[in-house]
Amino acid sequence: MCAQYVRLVGASQRALAKALIDRAPLNSMVKISEEKRSLDANAAMWAALSDISRAKPDGRMHVPEVWKSLFLHAAGHAVQFEEGLDGRPFPVGFSSSRLSKQQMSDLLDFIFAWGTERGVVFTDNRDAR
Numbered sequence: 001m002c003a004q005y006v007r008l009v010g011a012s013q014r015a016l017a018k019a020l021i022d023r024a025p026l027n028s029m030v031k032i033s034e035e036k037r038s039l040d041a042n043a044a045m046w047a048a049l050s051d052i053s054r055a056k057p058d059g060r061m062h063v064p065e066v067w068k069s070l071f072l073h074a075a076g077h078a079v080q081f082e083e084g085l086d087g088r089p090f091p092v093g094f095s096s097s098r099l100s101k102q103q104m105s106d107l108l109d110f111i112f113a114w115g116t117e118r119g120v121v122f123t124d125n126r127d128a129r
Contacts, residue, residue: 007035036097037104045096045104047124048111057118066091071114075107 006017021030049064049071062070069091073079077099081089099107115122 008032034100034102037099037101041101041104041108042096044124045108045111048108048115048122051122051124052111052115052120055115055118055120057115057120068096071107071111072096074114075110 004020006013006020008014008017024030045068046064049067052067053062053064066089069079069081080092082092084090096104096107112122
């Protein structure tokens with residue numbers, strides 16, 4: 001049996017998911033998770049992080065990848081920083097691709113609010129998410 005994915009948007013999809021479980025061979029695995037963040041939301045996040053990186057708010061100069069980790073950490077997600085070969089810290093660990101749609105929306109709200117308070121001009125439409 002190949003992997004099966006069912007998006008639970010109504011009663012018929014729930015019935016299908018239950019039927020698939022009933023037919024699944026022993027030792028099969030079932031995973032139910034919230035819908036993940038969209039590609040549009042991901043693109044909006046990277047555009048916002050790039051805007052923040054160019055703006056250098058509070059004199060902080062980081063590449064967008066580091067800003068992403070700083071915002072994920074500030075939003076309560078587990079992020080770890082390691083010392084690079086050049087002695088500068090770099091982020092490892094948590095990936096934003098694991099965020100649910102709601103978590104990504106909350107993260108974008110936080111990024112835009114934080115940047116706006118510091119005068120960052122955002123070039124992307126935040127409604128793209």
